[in-house]
Amino acid sequence: MKETLLKAGTVIIGDGNLIENASILIQNGIISRIEEKIPTGLETEVLDFSDCVVMPGMIDPHVHVCFDGSPNMAETRLFSDELLAIRGGKLLEILLQQGVTTVGDAAGRGNVPFAVKEAIDRGFVNGPRFLPCGRMITISGGRDPLAGANEADGVDGIRRAVREEIARGAYYIKLATTGAMTSEHTESMSVQFNQDELQTAADETRKVGKMSHAHAYGDEGIKNTILAGVDVLVHGHPLSKENIELMKKHKTMYMPTIVTYYESQLHHDDGELPEYMIRKEKEIFPLIEEGVRNAVKAGIEMVVGTDSGMPYTFFGKSTPEEMELLVRLGGTSEMQAIVAGTRNAAKSMSIESKVGTIKLGKSADMLILAQGKNPLDNISILQDKESIKRVILNGRTVVER
Numbered sequence: 001m002k003e004t005l006l007k008a009g010t011v012i013i014g015d016g017n018l019i020e021n022a023s024i025l026i027q028n029g030i031i032s033r034i035e036e037k038i039p040t041g042l043e044t045e046v047l048d049f050s051d052c053v054v055m056p057g058m059i060d061p062h063v064h065v066c067f068d069g070s071p072n073m074a075e076t077r078l079f080s081d082e083l084l085a086i087r088g089g090k091l092l093e094i095l096l097q098q099g100v101t102t103v104g105d106a107a108g109r110g111n112v113p114f115a116v117k118e119a120i121d122r123g124f125v126n127g128p129r130f131l132p133c134g135r136m137i138t139i140s141g142g143r144d145p146l147a148g149a150n151e152a153d154g155v156d157g158i159r160r161a162v163r164e165e166i167a168r169g170a171y172y173i174k175l176a177t178t179g180a181m182t183s184e185h186t187e188s189m190s191v192q193f194n195q196d197e198l199q200t201a202a203d204e205t206r207k208v209g210k211m212s213h214a215h216a217y218g219d220e221g222i223k224n225t226i227l228a229g230v231d232v233l234v235h236g237h238p239l240s241k242e243n244i245e246l247m248k249k250h251k252t253m254y255m256p257t258i259v260t261y262y263e264s265q266l267h268h269d270d271g272e273l274p275e276y277m278i279r280k281e282k283e284i285f286p287l288i289e290e291g292v293r294n295a296v297k298a299g300i301e302m303v304v305g306t307d308s309g310m311p312y313t314f315f316g317k318s319t320p321e322e323m324e325l326l327v328r329l330g331g332t333s334e335m336q337a338i339v340a341g342t343r344n345a346a347k348s349m350s351i352e353s354k355v356g357t358i359k360l361g362k363s364a365d366m367l368i369l370a371q372g373k374n375p376l377d378n379i380s381i382l383q384d385k386e387s388i389k390r391v392i393l394n395g396r397t398v399v400e401r
């Protein structure tokens with residue numbers, strides 16, 4: 001049996017707690033003991049980082065592996081699926097280098113995300129654990145199919161679409177409740193699916209033990225999403241106090257994806273983004289902070305998610321940057337931001353029994369930080385790759401610097 005003993009100065013568990021001076025025993029990729037001192041056998045590999053902070057690998061349940069952050073999303077129409085898959089593998093390698101050990105794809109074209117996943121699982125690509133949602137389920141003509149759409153209408157139609165995506169191997173279900181920034185012919189806040197359709201989708205997803213995520217903007221679309229029992233509200237801008245009350249009642253998790261708007265608005269004058277996107281982003285950006293702050297104050301379970309791949313939201317830095325924005329704009333503590341990007345992110349993809357915290361029986365997915373670097377003192381250190389000395393995935397060192 002392969003056995004590794006990791007000695008850590010401080011262990012950030014991922015559930016809001018920490019322990020000082022702990023030894024973590026990893027057997028066959030799983031955390032089997034956490035104690036102050038553990039005797040080592042002759043065969044045990046010992047990693048002595050007793051003056052460093054150890055934390056769970058970061059988790060980002062919302063990237064789009066078919067895009068790379070270029071403002072010209074339409075260019076991908078010219079790319080074959082094969083080309084997109086090869087580029088997607090490279091993009092995920094960047095995420096692993098940044099310390100993101102589990103990633104969810106929140107809609108992609110055709111079979112591309114599943115092909116990327118297979119490439120990682122077969123070891124062709126040194127990437128994170130990768131969980132695609134398949135295609136986004138949307139009403140007929142609801143959005144540009146560029147980003148991967150499964151069009152469905154009515155209760156029977158949406159039930160069938162959920163079953164189709166599950167059968168294709170989706171790890172969670174992504175729904176589009178309203179229009180989108182990136183689709184020229186829809187307004188972001190225009191309501192698309194009705195509440196009964198969304199409820200059917202959420203129920204059908206729950207039956208197979210998976211989580212439903214819904215993209216939504218505007219009061220009415222957000223309200224329909226929450227009342228339908230969708231598990232994770234994605235974007236959700238602007239978020240009213242009334243809708244926050246409903247989220248509390250329905251235990252809806254919240255993934256505001258702040259970084260994608262934050263980064264994009266820095267480039268509104270560059271002349272690269274389509275005019276309709278700039279107009280829609282300008283409408284929403286000033287309203288984001290208040291809604292997120294109120295949600296945090298109300299104790300809503302926050303989830304990190306970045307929309308990496310969307311214009312100016314680049315793979316890598318964006319995931320820890322979302323944590324920083326949760327602190328800076330959303331008013332969370334550093335610890336809460338880490339929980340949002342570890343345990344809560346795992347829960348949003350129903351994998352919290354396997355990953356997201358440094359606890360007994362969990363997969364050993366961990367980051368060993370450089371001496372003197374502690375994200376509880378300064379969350380932004382995670383954006384500098386040099387702060388992360390080692391990335392451990394399934395008990396194996398996959399990045400070392």
Ligand SMILES: [Zn+2]
Pocket residue numbers: 062064106307
């Ligand atoms: Zn997205």
